[in-house]
Amino acid sequence: xxxxxxxxxxxxxxxxxxxxxxxxxxxxxxxxxxxxxxxxxxxxxxxxxxxxxxxxxxxxxxxxxxxxxxxxxxxxxxxxxxxxxxxxxxxxxxxxxxxxxxxxxxxxxxxxxxxxxxxxxxxxxxxxxxxxxxxxxxxxxxxxxxxxxxxxxxxxxxxxxxxxxxxxxxxxxxxxxxxxxxxxxxxxxxxxxxxxxxxxxxxxxxxxxxxxxxxxxxxxxxxxxxxxxxxxxxxxxxxxxxxxxxxxxxxxxxxxxxxxxxxxxxxxxxxxxxxxxxxxxxxxxxxxxxxxxxxxxxxxxxxxxxxxxxxxxxxxxxxxxxxxxxxxxxxxxxxxxxxxxxxxxxxxxxxxxxxxxxxxxxxxxxxxxxxxxxxxxxxxxxxxxxxxxxxxxxxxxxxxxxxxxxxx
Numbered sequence: 561x562x563x564x565x566x567x568x569x570x571x572x573x574x575x576x577x578x579x580x581x582x583x584x585x586x587x588x589x590x591x592x593x594x595x596x597x598x599x600x601x602x603x604x605x606x607x608x609x610x611x612x613x614x615x616x617x618x619x620x621x622x623x624x625x626x627x628x629x630x631x632x633x634x635x636x637x638x639x640x641x642x643x644x645x646x647x648x649x650x651x652x653x654x655x656x657x658x659x660x661x662x663x664x665x666x667x668x669x670x671x672x673x674x675x676x677x678x679x680x681x682x683x684x685x686x687x688x689x690x691x692x693x694x695x696x697x698x699x700x701x702x703x704x705x706x707x708x709x710x711x712x713x714x715x716x717x718x719x720x721x722x723x724x725x726x727x728x729x730x731x732x733x734x735x736x737x738x739x740x741x742x743x744x745x746x747x748x749x750x751x752x753x754x755x756x757x758x759x760x761x762x763x764x765x766x767x768x769x770x771x772x773x774x775x776x777x778x779x780x781x782x783x784x785x786x787x788x789x790x791x792x793x794x795x796x797x798x799x800x801x802x803x804x805x806x807x808x809x810x811x812x813x814x815x816x817x818x819x820x821x822x823x824x825x826x827x828x829x830x831x832x833x834x835x836x837x838x839x840x841x842x843x844x845x846x847x848x849x850x851x852x853x854x855x856x857x858x859x860x861x862x863x864x865x866x867x868x869x870x871x872x873x874x875x876x877x878x879x880x881x882x883x884x885x886x887x888x889x890x891x892x893x894x895x896x897x898x899x900x901x902x903x904x905x906x907x908x909x910x911x912x913x914x915x916x917x918x919x920x921x922x923x924x925x926x927x928x929x930x931x932x933x934x935x936x937x938x939x940x941x942x943x944x945x946x947x948x949x950x951x952x953x954x955x956x957x958x959x960x961x962x963x964x965x966x967x968x
Contacts, residue, residue, distance in 0.1 A: 567773075567774070567777065568748060568749065568773045568774070569612075569770045569773040569774065571748055572741075572773070573616075573617050573620070574617060574621075575620075575624065576621060576624070576625075577594060577597065577621065580614065580617065581614075581737050581740050581741055582613060582730075582731070582733045582734070582737045583613065583614055583618075583730055583731065585731070586618075586728055587618075593618065593728065596622075597622065600625065600626050602622050602677075602704060603726050604698050604703075604705040604724060604726070605705075605707075605725055605726045606683065606706075606707045606708070606709060606713050606717065606725050607706065607709070607728055607730055608709055608710075608711075608712070608713055608728070608729050609710070609729060609730025609731065610710055610730075610732050611768050611770060611771070612733070612767070612768030612769045612770035612771055612772075613730045613731065613732060613733055613767065613768070613769070614730060615708040615730060616632075616679070619632075619708065620632075622706065623677045628675060628676055628677045628704070629676040630676070630677050631646050631676055631678045631679065632679045633678065633679070633680050633681070634680075634682055635680055635681065635682045635683055635684070635685035635686045635690075636681075636682055636685055638680075639690065640690055643678075643690070643693055644693075646676065646678060646703070647703070650675065650676060650702055650703075675701055675703070675704065676702075676704070677703075677704045678694075678703045678704070678705050678706070679706045679707075679708070680706070680708070682708065682709060682710075682843075683707030683708065683709050683713075683716070683717060684709045684710070684711040684713070684716035685843065685845075685881070687880075688718055688878075688879070691718045692718065692720075692721075694721060695718075695720055695721050695724075698721065698725070705725065707725070711843075716845075731767075732766070732767025732768070733767045733769055734767075735763070737769075738761070738762040738765045738769060738772055739758055739762050741769045741772065741773065742758055742761055742762065742772055742773070742776065743758075745773045745776050746776070749776070749780050751780055751786065751788060752786060752787040753776070753787065753788040754789050754790065756789070756790045757788050757789050757792070757793055760790040760793050761775060761793060764797075775793060775796060775797070776788070778796050779792045779793050779795075779796040782795070782796055783796075811842070814833055814836060814837055814840075814842075815833075815846075815847075815850060817829070817833045818830060818833035818834060818837065818847070818850070819850065819854060821833055822851075822854055822858070822893065822896050822897040823854075823858050823901065825897055825899075825901075826897065827893075827897040827898055830894075830897040831890060831893055831894065831897075834847060834890070838882070838886060838889070844881075844882060844885050844889060845874070845877055845878060847877075847889060848870075848873050848874040848877040848878075848888075848889065849874060851870045851873060851874070851889075851892055851893070851896060852867070852870040852871055852873075852874055854870070854896060855867040855869070855870035855896060856905075856906065857903065857906050858901050858903060859896065859899045859900070859901055859902065860901075860902045860903055860904060861902045861904060861905055862899065862900035862901055862902035863899045863900055866895070866899050869892060869896070870892060870896065872892075873888050873889065873891070876888040877889065904966055905964070907965070908963040908964035909963075911963040915958060915961070919957065922955035922956075922957050922958065923955055923956070924955060925955065925956065926939075926940045926941055926942075926943065927940075927942060927943055927944045927945045928945060928953055929941040929942060
């Protein structure tokens with residue numbers, strides 16, 4: 561079949577809430593986003609959730625209902641220059657408003673031409689300086705910012721900006737919701753799809769509607785059969801025409817190979833898998849974050865500098881971004897892969913955690929309890945405490961137990 565002008569996911573994107581599937585906790589009757597749309601009172605907000613669950617669709621609905629100018633940028637490719645251009649286009653109208661006094665101006669109507677909605681996809685890709693640039697314009701109402709992210713905004717969005725935005729968490733779509741979306745895609749493509757293929761698609765999607773629709777559309781292109789089967793879908797997954805899916809099996813296989821290569825001190829393999837992920841469009845901060853975990857989990861006490869270096873790599877990646885941060889990643893990967901490995905600290909912690917879960921909150925020995933009051937001291941809290949001692953300070957029930965082993 562000939563390639564359409566737009567991807568299937570875009571062609572069947574709903575235009576209003578009546579056609580929106582999923583996220584009932586946000587868009588159902590009386591829920592916050594439905595109320596905001598009904599009242600046309602839309603604050604700056606962040607949609608936090610996995611891919612393919614409706615973040616972009618909701619942002620476009622908000623823009624349509626409020627009738628404000630709508631700018632759609634991706635933090636992967638956009639920078640301060642694009643942001644500055646949007647703000648400058650709004651400045652003449654704001655300057656012409658009588659009584660306009662910056663941050664303390666009276667709020668303007670939602671449809672005022674001196675304000676706009678900016679949808680910033682993958683807002684977690686913006687560095688601190690780029691987010692700082694947005695702050696005054698969000699604060700004075702020039703821009704209603706809607707950010708979309710798959711990462712925890714508490715870690716990825718600066719606190720000053722986050723405090724001025726409302727965070728809405730979007731959930732993965734259920735199997736039943738994915739099946740309803742597949743049916744829409746089937747109708748748009750004008751083909752039949754067998755029941756086992758629908759089930760295969762819905763499970764493959766893992767809550768991501770776009771993943772299901774992309775696979776369905778690619779299968780329809782590759783096979784001219786009147787009815788798409790599960791075998792057609794499986795064969796399509798083997799096709800090199802499909803791109804790397806950051807939420808699919810290839811994603812998890814590659815990061816697993818990357819970690820295991822560093823664990824085995826295979827520098828070449830670790831660099832290869834790192835390069836493969838970057839070339840496929842993986843977020844470099846995801847890779848750097850895993851390196852920070854690896855530095856403590858696998859290297860641990862064998863090299864105390866490893867965690868510092870991994871953290872430095874993460875901060876460099878966060879500050880510099882692609883393409884230059886590839887040098888930072890390469891340096892960090894080579895160091896961590898070559899470092900000696902010692903998992904003893906982490907393994908000891910999880911052995912202790914097993915006892916915590918099994919035995920509960922065992923009584924803490926009296927002599928190492930805090931004694932801030934006279935009554936506590938009379939009860940023996942802190943009595944006989946010595947700062948330096950060879951005795952076990954564990955609760956009585958597990959006195960003398962050893963979790964830490966020097967090598968593991």
